[in-house]
Amino acid sequence: MTSYSAQQSSFHTLASNRETSLPFSDPELDPVRVLPLAEVRPALENDKIYSAITSDDPEVIELARSIQARGVQDPLLVSRDGYIISGHCRRFAAQLVGLKEVPVRIHPISRITNQEEFLKLLVEMNSQRIKSTSVQPVGRFGGRYIFDKRQVEYLARQRERERNRP
Numbered sequence: 001m002t003s004y005s006a007q008q009s010s011f012h013t014l015a016s017n018r019e020t021s022l023p024f025s026d027p028e029l030d031p032v033r034v035l036p037l038a039e040v041r042p043a044l045e046n047d048k049i050y051s052a053i054t055s056d057d058p059e060v061i062e063l064a065r066s067i068q069a070r071g072v073q074d075p076l077l078v079s080r081d082g083y084i085i086s087g088h089c090r091r092f093a094a095q096l097v098g099l100k101e102v103p104v105r106i107h108p109i110s111r112i113t114n115q116e117e118f119l120k121l122l123v124e125m126n127s128q129r130i131k132s133t134s135v136q137p138v139g140r141f142g143g144r145y146i147f148d149k150r151q152v153e154y155l156a157r158q159r160e161r162e163r164n165r166p
Contacts, residue, residue, distance in 0.1 A: 043111060055092075075104050079111045
């Protein structure tokens with residue numbers, strides 16, 4: 001079994017060796033790189049906050065068709081330890097069509113060492129997943145409206161755990 005530090009080192013070596021010259025807008029983010037799909041891990045919290053991604057979802061099917069025709073046009077955003085912050089659907093669709101590599105940008109946050117901030121970023125970066133304008137917001141988190149009741153419940157449990165820590 002490979003140690004976490006060895007895995008992290010391997011991830012960074014792979015990431016730095018595969019850098020492309022594509023521009024990016026956030027100076028905190030690394031440039032776009034191409035990584036093996038297997039090195040880009042879904043965040044476990046994603047399915048708890050949002051519904052699970054399924055291969056029979058019409059939006060996923062359409063995204064997979066687009067990726068098959070044109071590739072992944074918007075790089076996935078991953079933490080420095082390889083967990084997806086934004087791009088779970090793109091990764092899933094890329095996997096469906098058999099891609100072995102995907103473009104990514106690496107954010108300096110670590111899911112393992114800073115779960116609270118990672119979670120906030122995960123929610124913030126994926127707020128667009130609730131697309132229906134007929135749905136009313138059910139709460140707020142970090143200054144953003146949240147439309148999914150499961151998000152509010154999950155975040156409330158997280159806050160309660162934080163309050164109960166010694």
